[in-house]
Amino acid sequence: MSQAPPRRPSGPPPGPPPRPLPVADEDTKPFWEYTRKHELRVPKCQNCGKLYYPLSPICPHCLHMGADWAKLSGKGKVYSFIIARRRYHPAIPVPYVVAIIELEEGIRMTSNVVDCPPEDVRVGMPVEVVFDDLSPEFSLPKFRPAK
Ligand SMILES: [Zn+2]
Numbered sequence: 001m002s003q004a005p006p007r008r009p010s011g012p013p014p015g016p017p018p019r020p021l022p023v024a025d026e027d028t029k030p031f032w033e034y035t036r037k038h039e040l041r042v043p044k045c046q047n048c049g050k051l052y053y054p055l056s057p058i059c060p061h062c063l064h065m066g067a068d069w070a071k072l073s074g075k076g077k078v079y080s081f082i083i084a085r086r087r088y089h090p091a092i093p094v095p096y097v098v099a100i101i102e103l104e105e106g107i108r109m110t111s112n113v114v115d116c117p118p119e120d121v122r123v124g125m126p127v128e129v130v131f132d133d134l135s136p137e138f139s140l141p142k143f144r145p146a147k
Contacts, residue, residue: 019091021138028055030069035139038131040074042107043067053107074129075146076103083118097121101143115144 024032034041042053047064051072058065081099097113099121113121114130127143134140 017089017091019134020089021134022140024137027057031055032138034069034071035131035141036137038139040072040129040141041069042072042105044070051105051107053109070105072103072105072107072129074103074141076101076109076127076143078102078113078121078123078125078127078143079108080123081113081121083121099143101127109141111140112142113144114142120145 022028022032031041042051043055043059044051044067045059045062045064046066046068048059048062050059050061051070052060052067059067079100079102081097083095083097085095087094095118097118099111099113101109101111101113103109113125113127114132126146128146129141130144131139132142
């Protein structure tokens with residue numbers, strides 16, 4: 001009769017869980033390379049000259065393939081928002097604000113509003129970009145009340 005093998009601990013390693021990171025692909029890699037340098041840039045179509053976001057290899061205005069990366073001011077206002085009170089990931093504490101930010105260049109970007117209590121966030125509130133350095137590879141653009 002053989003003995004049962006010693007039990008090994010199961011489950012995740014001790015300590016705080018790692019924060020989830022974005023996954024860059026060929027189309028989004030330049031965006032993340034710029035945010036790592038704390039620059040907010042989006043594609044500017046080489047044909048019609050319009051900015052666009054979400055990121056795509058094809059201009060949504062004229063279907064042209066080919067864009068330059070235009071630097072944005074990082075200034076905008078809260079277009080809409082919710083306060084997340086339910087924890088969806090163990091590494092992301094609640095509450096936090098998920099907002100659609102309307103940048104002054106006309107681009108709308110989903111992000112977080114930080115550096116202020118969630119209850120103080122208002123539609124139309126002026127905000128400016130700030131970069132959250134998640135890892136050596138990824139800095140997430142977030143927005144704080146404009147100073
Ligand atoms: Zn275009």
